[in-house]
Amino acid sequence: SAVISQKPSRDICQRGTSLTIQCQVDSQVTMMFWYRQQPGQSLTLIATANQGSEATYESGFVIDKFPISRPNLTFSTLTVSNMSPEDSSIYLCSVFTDGNTIYFGEGSWLTVV
Amino acid sequence: GDSVTQMEGPVTLSEEAFLTINCTYTATGYPSLFWYVQYPGEGLQLLLKATKADDKGSNKGFEATYRKETTSFHLEKGSVQVSDSAVYFCALSDQGYSSASKIIFGSGTRLSIRP
Numbered sequence: 193s194a195v196i197s198q199k200p201s202r203d204i205c206q207r208g209t210s211l212t213i214q215c216q217v218d219s220q221v222t223m224m225f226w227y228r229q230q231p232g233q234s235l236t237l238i239a240t241a242n243q244g245s246e247a248t249y250e251s252g253f254v255i256d257k258f259p260i261s262r263p264n265l266t267f268s269t270l271t272v273s274n275m276s277p278e279d280s281s282i283y284l285c286s287v288f289t290d291g292n293t294i295y296f297g298e299g300s301w302l303t304v305v
Numbered sequence: 306g307d308s309v310t311q312m313e314g315p316v317t318l319s320e321e322a323f324l325t326i327n328c329t330y331t332a333t334g335y336p337s338l339f340w341y342v343q344y345p346g347e348g349l350q351l352l353l354k355a356t357k358a359d360d361k362g363s364n365k366g367f368e369a370t371y372r373k374e375t376t377s378f379h380l381e382k383g384s385v386q387v388s389d390s391a392v393y394f395c396a397l398s399d400q401g402y403s404s405a406s407k408i409i410f411g412s413g414t415r416l417s418i419r420p
Contacts, residue, residue: 297348
């Protein structure tokens, strides 16, 4: 298993600002993922972040809007840029670990006003 | 592409009732299958998993059997409790490809249990 810590856990942000979410894992992992869960919806993969390379973004997500850093094997950040109310969501960090299982952090609950 | 289809909710049951949440999948490889649970106001927790055909995952009284012939992974519990009220997500990860495997989620099923 893996223990994943995310910061902030919740935030209320002003329209037009940017917010960086941090994800810390208690062990070294190759692959980290960032998901978005809009209110009442399922999870949508934003991007896959591997250490030492640029993140791979899914269709509909771009680096300018969601820049990602992956400086080492235990840490990643996701920035939500130039936020609008449509960005109000839960953002979840996850990692692939033993037995081909993905574990999730508690999520960062963002409200844009 | 790969996909997961879940029984639509919400599902409302009385305490001690039998629960089934249907989940079917399509995949080109040999996926691992998962059920995740999201309690109100919380993140996702892995509930159970199965990595190959005929495997049964179980946890907290919940069970699901990997049925390759029907491409299904239905979630069951014999006697639900109020504390089981949550949103349940069926998911798969296709391990038939490279290490770039990712997880694909169903739409989620909201379960409410009446005392």
